[in-house]
Amino acid sequence: MTTGLQAFVSTLKRDLLVAFKRRNDLLNPIMFFFIVVTLFPLGITPEREALSVIAVGVLWVSALLASLLSLDNLYRSDYEDGSLELLVLSPHTLYFLTLAKICSHWIVSGLPLVMLSPILGYMLALPASAYWTMVITLFLGTPILSLLGSIGVALTVSLGSRGLILAMIILPMSVPVLIAGTIAVNQAVEGNPVGGYIALMGAMLAVALSLAPLASAAALRISIN
Amino acid sequence: MSAANSQQIDPLLSATSLYCERDDRILFDNLDFTLNAGEVLQVGGSNGSGKTTLLRIVCGFNDAFEGKLYWRLKPLEHQWEDFYASVIYMGHRVGINKILSPMENLRWACSLRSQVTDTAIQNALSTLGLNGYEDSPCHTLSAGQQQRVSLARLLISPADLWILDEPFTTLDVHGVADLELMLANHINRGGTVLVTTHHRLQVDGNLRHLNLDNLQTKRQS
Numbered sequence: 001m002t003t004g005l006q007a008f009v010s011t012l013k014r015d016l017l018v019a020f021k022r023r024n025d026l027l028n029p030i031m032f033f034f035i036v037v038t039l040f041p042l043g044i045t046p047e048r049e050a051l052s053v054i055a056v057g058v059l060w061v062s063a064l065l066a067s068l069l070s071l072d073n074l075y076r077s078d079y080e081d082g083s084l085e086l087l088v089l090s091p092h093t094l095y096f097l098t099l100a101k102i103c104s105h106w107i108v109s110g111l112p113l114v115m116l117s118p119i120l121g122y123m124l125a126l127p128a129s130a131y132w133t134m135v136i137t138l139f140l141g142t143p144i145l146s147l148l149g150s151i152g153v154a155l156t157v158s159l160g161s162r163g164l165i166l167a168m169i170i171l172p173m174s175v176p177v178l179i180a181g182t183i184a185v186n187q188a189v190e191g192n193p194v195g196g197y198i199a200l201m202g203a204m205l206a207v208a209l210s211l212a213p214l215a216s217a218a219a220l221r222i223s224i225n
Numbered sequence: 226m227s228a229a230n231s232q233q234i235d236p237l238l239s240a241t242s243l244y245c246e247r248d249d250r251i252l253f254d255n256l257d258f259t260l261n262a263g264e265v266l267q268v269g270g271s272n273g274s275g276k277t278t279l280l281r282i283v284c285g286f287n288d289a290f291e292g293k294l295y296w297r298l299k300p301l302e303h304q305w306e307d308f309y310a311s312v313i314y315m316g317h318r319v320g321i322n323k324i325l326s327p328m329e330n331l332r333w334a335c336s337l338r339s340q341v342t343d344t345a346i347q348n349a350l351s352t353l354g355l356n357g358y359e360d361s362p363c364h365t366l367s368a369g370q371q372q373r374v375s376l377a378r379l380l381i382s383p384a385d386l387w388i389l390d391e392p393f394t395t396l397d398v399h400g401v402a403d404l405e406l407m408l409a410n411h412i413n414r415g416g417t418v419l420v421t422t423h424h425r426l427q428v429d430g431n432l433r434h435l436n437l438d439n440l441q442t443k444r445q446s
Contacts, residue, residue, distance in 0.1 A: 001310060001339055010336035014322075014329065021324045021362075082318025083334075089284060090337035091310035097337075224286050 007092040008100045015104035025073055029066040029109040030116065036062040037120045048125040055124035056134065056185040060178055063113050063138060064145060068167060070109040071149040074101060075220065079157045084224055094217035102150045102213065110142030133188035137181040140201040147212035148173045154219035177204060235298055237262045237386060237417050243292035245278055252278055258435050265408055265418040265428050270437030276421040280390050283419065284314050313384040315392060319375035323364035327355060327374040330363060331381065338382045349380035353403060369395040379407060387411065389420040
């Protein structure tokens with residue numbers, strides 16, 4: 001029998017492979033993030049002072065929506081083609097297998113946003129002192145969004161027409177992350193210490209990391225029932 | 226239960242007084258069956274008689290039932306780990322990702338259970354007549370070929386119990402013969418098969434039938 005780690009790695013590899021073969025889906029969240037953020041200066045004002053005030057919020061809200069947009073890829077096609085049943089019937093703990101899928105989702109949809117954020121921060125005239133804080137908070141925050149999103153998708157994957165129900169489930173849970181992330185970056189803009197906020201986000205990530213895969217696994221079992 | 230059989234070893238899987246209803250319709254009531262190592266149990270019955278439901282109950286996908294399931298004489302609900310390590314399930318949805326190639330699909334599906342080499346996958350695919358398709362995306366394969374890819378899992382992973390839901394539907398004549406041969410080989414090695422099909426199975430070895438329709442008529446009369 002394979003070890004849990006081998007099953008984890010194999011699932012991660014497979015999901016990354018699927019993502020890279022579906023280039024459209026791969027680019028969607030990144031393009032969405034980029035487009036939304038570039039529209040704000042056009043829609044509001046190109047003045048640097050005004051932009052720097054809204055920069056943090058725009059970046060965080062766009063990252064949240066971009067993550068939401070790509071979530072459906074997490075379990076939907078596996079549900080439809082029956083791979084999910086193979087996953088659930090695996091002798092390995094479903095916790096690690098769902099965690100592998102969530103990691104793959106984050107690598108594909110969250111990590112590029114984190115890397116793209118300094119460029120977009122520059123476009124939105126974010127003060128230079130806040131760059132690192134923004135990257136770090138996004139680096140801690142986007143995995144939380146993937147983890148929370150996984151619960152929502154696992155719960156709704158068997159529903160025929162989902163509409164907004166996914167957003168209704170996930171957004172309330174994501175609000176604390178959004179608040180902590182934006183406050184941290186705003187504090188950095190004002191030159192205040194941000195260690196506490198980053199620690200708070202780290203704690204949120206630790207909690208999400210330990211509980212969300214469990215909840216997703218339970219939700220997946222219900223969904224295939 | 227057929228305890229009368231003198232050469233009977235302990236059943237691999239047994240069910241006692243299973244009851245399941247769906248949409249206020251009773252699918253089966255007081256259903257008992259045993260599944261011994263080294264035999265094929267063919268579950269028959271008309272459409273909607275609960276064949277798939279029965280298989281999903283056994284796999285733990287469906288918990289809307291009453292009754293008891295035993296795995297190697299112990300209650301199944303405490304034996305999931307051992308049970309999952311010993312079972313391969315193939316449902317209506319065969320578990321093949323359309324974007325990935327047969328090779329990539331099998332590499333993942335089999336690694337969930339056991340170590341697997343590319344040679345083993347290649348051999349299984351060529352046994353099932355998929356030579357030359359190893360690296361084509363599965364959406365370019367026909368339904369029958371995709372079914373064969375999924376069947377390749379049975380050849381690669383060592384599992385005692387195969388649970389197959391309508392495995393013959395999309396297969397051609399040769400495919401049917403191949404699969405029947407696989408079933409025969411499996412039970413001759415001491416493996417066990419739980420299969421639903423409308424097809425008249427031709428398997429050398431222990432073949433038993435469980436007809437869900439008969440149960441219904443029995444109950445009504």
